[in-house]
Amino acid sequence: EPEVTQTPSHQVTQMGQEVILRCVPISNHLYFYWYRQILGQKVEFLVSFYNNEISEKSEIFDDQFSVERPDGSNFTLKIRSTKLEDSAMYFCASRGLDTEAFFGQGTRLTVV
């Protein structure tokens, strides 16, 4: 069964450092998303990506965040200068034309 793969599963970084979270969506999917879940809270939308550009972003997705699909298979989320409040589980998701969103297993980011 196809699945969305995220790496790493857990990343610890120092405040102010840049991090890149990586995702490999399902191969024939067209819509890509990043979501965030602060510990014990709900899952929040960050950004959606279609046709090699951002289609929508939330208020959380400020200038510190960026997304890329560098090689047609990977989909990355970069946080330029991490803050303590960026500590969360980050989920990547992808969708086909008429399917539900398939989520990766998540990357737990801990900023110290």
Added chain:
Amino acid sequence: AQKVTQAQTEISVVEKEDVTLDCVYETRDTTYYLFWYKQPPSGELVFLIRRNSFDEQNEISGRYSWNFQKSTSSFNFTITASQVVDSAVYFCALSEGRNEKLTFGTGTRLTIIP
């Protein structure tokens, strides 16, 4: 703006009891999709069901069933004969349009007591 409300923060039931998780949504769109996801202690999000706004038929899948009522803007989820493996956080979610973002509720933590 779209919104999903899961008023039940935590529920505990004894194994083999039935349990219903409530979900109420708000949207201005006439075309929308409703979802339920399960988040076990391991943390991943497991898809359970997607329902579009034009299909109000209730659905049953094994011990799981869903009751969609547009008149009350609700999409409730019932687990029959609960098992310990059902213990998890359950999220209801809404998307407007076919491939738009998901708006999640705050989740209901379900604990099944053996």
